[in-house]
Amino acid sequence: MKVYWGYSNSGKGHIKFHGMMNGMNMLFSKFKNFHKVKNKIFNRGLSPSGQLWMYRDLEERMYYRKNNNFLSCESNLHNIFTKIPFYPQDAYINPEADELSKKLYEEDFHTRKMKNIIGKKKSNLFVNVSKFRFTDEDVEKYTSDEYKGKNVHYDAFMQYFMLKENTPLGYEMLNAHADEIFDSVDILMCSAIDNFALPKPSGYQYGTGVMEGHYLIQNLGNQFLIPPNVLNKLRNASNIIPYKSDIFDWVVKTIDGFSHLTSHKYKETPPEFYKNDKKLMWGFLDHELNNPIRIAEFLTRHKIPFQYFDLDTDSYNKVFGGDFEIDKEYTSHAPTWVGYDDRYNEVASIAKEYISLRLLPQPYTPTKL
Secondary structure (H helix, E strand, O other), X not given: OEEEEOOOOOOHHHHHHHHHHOOOEEEEEEOOEEEEEEEEEEEEEEOOOOOEEEEEEEEEEEEEEEOOEEEEEEEEEEXXXXXXXXXXXXXXXXXXXXXXXXXXXXXOHHHOOEEEOOOOEEEOOOOOHHHOOOOHXXXXXXXXXXXXXXXXXXXXXXXXXXXXXXXXXXXHHHHHOHHHHHOOOOEEEEOOOOOOOOOOOOOXXXXXXXXXXXXXXXXXXXXXXXXXXXXXXXXXXXXXXXXXXOHHXXXXXXXXOHHHHOOOOXXXXXXXHHHHOHHHHHHXXXXXXXXXXXXXXXXXHOOOOEEEEEOOOOOHHHHHOOOOOOOHHHHOOHHHHOOOHHHHHHHHHHHHHHHHHHOOOOOOOOOOO
């Protein structure tokens, strides 16, 4: 099993696409629950416009807690056509790419449940009720044991998850069912430790954070811990922390995604933010730059072996397996920058100043904090 210890702007989308196109089984977090996806690929390729596509069998299973019981639901789809587009989210340099990204985001059924973490309030910004399939009565009916194992059972639960508060499995339940949850997983996806723009969450020093990817760490009393059976699986897995050796490219793309990476806390554009509070801009870039180092320290504390993965030069096929390797520019911001030289030059100027100020080498490798 490969464990991808991702964070903001660290190629999580690319490794997800790699796993899909190569027929791998992947484990994610969705709505604080464990979401296992199994892909069986029949045909795959690129469209004339350069968009990835495939025909696949898709098996999805959600593991969750309800009424103090460990439960699961599943969906099975056969020989379905899937296209895989990519657009930068909340990008500054090319606002047209940003609009396409927002449109795709709103159309994605599984991502319309959003929560305003700063205000601790639910947000219905992306909840499009007209696209829900079921009434409340239908949800109650189709989530019953009578329909267990059928796609309607899974789909009804997905709608339920989007509208209800969800309870994490918890330390003891995750530990007891770790074998079933992690069985046959090729790539396990984790996410960021914390977010620069948001308050430090409880237990962040243990590796927990605002993003759902911290489903491996569960609350036990006043502590946040990895259950022993999960810890054993991590210690026997290949744990991979991504980074970019092309430091200039990384800084430019990080500034380009400033709005997305700060959860829309700040209303200014990146150049406006830089002019208003340069020190805070440097703090934001320092935080993002040190993400892989903090993750490495977290893994070291838990005696979990790891390796760094260079997003610019290392081979996905060699490290993660598979015989289909996606062009690294497929999930890059750079192809969308053509024709936006003025905005690009604004961001590039900020990036050069930051690199000079921090004396960052090219190529870059993570160092200790």
